[in-house]
Amino acid sequence: MAKVAVVTGSGGGLGKGIAQRLGKDGFNIVLNDINEETLNSTLEEFKKDGIEAIAVTGDVSKRDDQFNLVSKAVEAFGQLDVFVNNAGIDVVSPFLDVDEEQLNKAFSINVNGVVFGTQAAAKQFIEQKTKGKIINACSIAGHESYEMLSTYSATKHAVRSYTQSAAKELASDNIRVNAYCPGVAGTSMWDRIDEEMVKYYDHMEPGDAFKEFSGGILLGRPQEPEDVANLVSFLASDDSDYITGQSIITDGGIVFR
């Protein structure tokens, strides 16, 4: 029987790339996104590519939506094997401008979403009495914090922390919890980050922030979704069964930990 993977925020960007790779690996795929339009067009693409998939609209910051996502996965495919907490948002602002609304929104999606997704998946794995894999979207910003990205970096440090704590508590239930830490990938997230950053730096033109962040990558190019999907495919496979609690950097050579 094919294994089943949920990927949140998979209507586009890295999540879509991850879901495509896991589909090609033979998983039945549960797509999720808050954006119903991109979610449905991605589902059509997957069907055309012969990937067995369903789409469940939801907001990862809502605990009930995360539990609904898991129950829809089990309803459609009979089980859950991998849950990828990919959905996340960018936040760009000077530290002195950080306010309650910014903090609440960023943490509700990037952190609460990971906590609720982990809870929903773990409870299902425990009920199934099967091995489970939870894979969280961290970042190089979960290892090093960046100017203008203080709130975003704090959320990714929190993701790394929860990855460790959840791994420690869930190991006895045969559940592994790990995270992937991408570097700089040219998705719509970086389009938004660049657009915001250049507003604060007079010397910058559109595209310059992306160039500045990706210019020093040792392997000479920004990240593609496939680069991230390769790591997630490994973490979703049996080959990574002896790895848990780790936030693994895949950035082409930016941060060294």
Ligand SMILES: NC(=O)c1ccc[n+]([C@@H]2O[C@H](COP(=O)([O-])OP(=O)(O)OC[C@H]3O[C@@H](n4cnc5c(N)ncnc54)[C@H](O)[C@@H]3O)[C@@H](O)[C@H]2O)c1
């Ligand atoms: N792009 C990068 O360079 C980079 C680097 C490191 C980490 N990451 C992380 O990887 C993940 C994916 O990033 P991306 O670049 O693909 O971003 P993206 O903005 O291109 O895609 C994110 C997707 O998540 C969806 N989403 C947003 N809020 C949601 C919510 N509340 N519920 C459900 N879906 C929601 C969006 O609609 C979108 O389809 C994020 O967690 C991000 O922090 C990205």
Ligand SMILES: CC(=O)[C@H](C)O
């Ligand atoms: C968006 C992200 O996580 C890094 C800083 O590129």
